[in-house]
Amino acid sequence: PGPADPLNLREFQAAAKSTVDPVYYDYLAGGAWDEVTLRDNEAAFGRLSLLPRVLRGHEKRELDVSLFGCPASSPVLISPTAFHRLVHPEGERATARAAAATGTIMVVSMAATVAVGDIAAAAREAAPEGGPALWFQLYLQPDREVTEALVARATAAGARALVVTVDSPVFGTHERDRRNGFLDLPAGMACENMRGLPGGEPDAVRPIAMSPRICWADVDWLRRSTSLPVLLKGVVHPEDARLALRHGVDGLVLSNHGGRQLDTVPATIDLLPDIVAAVGGRIPVILDGGVRRGTDVVKALALGASAVGIGRPVLWGLAVDGERGVRRVLDLLRDEVDTALALCGAASPRDLTPDLVRGRP
Numbered sequence: 001p002g003p004a005d006p007l008n009l010r011e012f013q014a015a016a017k018s019t020v021d022p023v024y025y026d027y028l029a030g031g032a033w034d035e036v037t038l039r040d041n042e043a044a045f046g047r048l049s050l051l052p053r054v055l056r057g058h059e060k061r062e063l064d065v066s067l068f069g070c071p072a073s074s075p076v077l078i079s080p081t082a083f084h085r086l087v088h089p090e091g092e093r094a095t096a097r098a099a100a101a102t103g104t105i106m107v108v109s110m111a112a113t114v115a116v117g118d119i120a121a122a123a124r125e126a127a128p129e130g131g132p133a134l135w136f137q138l139y140l141q142p143d144r145e146v147t148e149a150l151v152a153r154a155t156a157a158g159a160r161a162l163v164v165t166v167d168s169p170v171f172g173t174h175e176r177d178r179r180n181g182f183l184d185l186p187a188g189m190a191c192e193n194m195r196g197l198p199g200g201e202p203d204a205v206r207p208i209a210m211s212p213r214i215c216w217a218d219v220d221w222l223r224r225s226t227s228l229p230v231l232l233k234g235v236v237h238p239e240d241a242r243l244a245l246r247h248g249v250d251g252l253v254l255s256n257h258g259g260r261q262l263d264t265v266p267a268t269i270d271l272l273p274d275i276v277a278a279v280g281g282r283i284p285v286i287l288d289g290g291v292r293r294g295t296d297v298v299k300a301l302a303l304g305a306s307a308v309g310i311g312r313p314v315l316w317g318l319a320v321d322g323e324r325g326v327r328r329v330l331d332l333l334r335d336e337v338d339t340a341l342a343l344c345g346a347a348s349p350r351d352l353t354p355d356l357v358r359g360r361p
């Protein structure tokens with residue numbers, strides 16, 4: 001990297017802020033209502049300390065993990081975020097190439113501005129051997145025919161898991177966007193996964209429905225209608241984690257949507273111990289929200305997460321330098337995790353235990 005290149009994820013954010021249209025920057029950076037949860041996601045990591053072990057004698061670290069049969073080069077995956085073409089003309093194609101080139105699992109958003117099949121093709125170009133490690137995020141639609149068509153598209157594109165976001169019965173209120181009058185994608189961009197779905201004109205783009213009617217019976221229906229692993233994203237109450245197990249869910253993404261849905265939900269890292277206890281090791285728990293440093297990753301893994309996701313930092317990388325920027329964000333974080341593991345006396349995420357994490361007085 002050159003002397004002016006960002007050295008860490010927060011510097012990527014600053015660089016993105018100086019290049020992205022301020023209205024779009026607010027859309028990416030902002031949260032719901034008073035943005036209490038948005039701030040707390042990051043702040044909560046800062047309230048935790050790491051207590052390392054010494055003299056354990058590991059020459060090298062092993063960062064690889066495998067999730068639902070997908071090998072990954074680090075325990076950091078790309079959380080689903082909408083509208084990548086807002087910040088880079090290549091949009092999700094560039095993100096997918098960076099993911100494939102670095103061996104990172106990418107969760108494709110239902111609200112992507114490139115169709116999932118085209119994203120998968122871009123990933124395959126970048127890493128023909130391994131094939132794309134793509135998962136598909138969806139909001140269950142009140143019209144099951146529409147959900148079925150989306151799942152069929154994702155499956156045909158080679159998606160290896162479905163991530164159902166359940167924290168959005170209605171849209172969270174983003175006052176920055178209201179103030180800025182940012183209500184819709186600019187001309188020439190659309191949610192391409194929603195184009196040409198059943199019940200509409202062949203070329204029309206159906207709006208994404210967020211429906212308060214969606215319930216566990218819909219999860220049961222999805223569970224029956226696909227053989228892909230089904231994860232729920234946005235479960236934060238331990239009782240819902242237990243219900244998820246009973247409904248045959250394969251994994252959880254512990255997430256408060258990066259502070260963009262219900263404001264004043266606790267930081268995800270503060271919720272992690274209770275969710276891990278509720279799940280009791282039966283299914284993987286992936287955490288996202290506020291992960292910005294290798295030490296954040298290590299804290300989450302030590303407290304029982306199988307992996308973590310990053311949302312905004314990927315968009316900062318994409319905005320600053322397209323595919324290269326995303327690669328750099330992923331590589332920087334991976335290096336930080338490697339160094340933090342070594343400094344904790346750990347050879348792999350498996351060596352991280354809850355006793356390494358202390359609350360600050």
Ligand code: FNR
Pocket residue numbers: 027028029041079080081082109110111137165233255256257258259260288289290291309310311312313
């Ligand atoms: C999101 N997130 C999100 N989640 C989801 O399930 N579907 C989506 O389409 C989106 N879109 C989206 C857009 C933008 C701009 C942001 C910032 C976030 C939430 C995302 O998956 C993740 O939970 C958070 O971004 C994680 O927090 P950090 O890493 O951004 O702090």
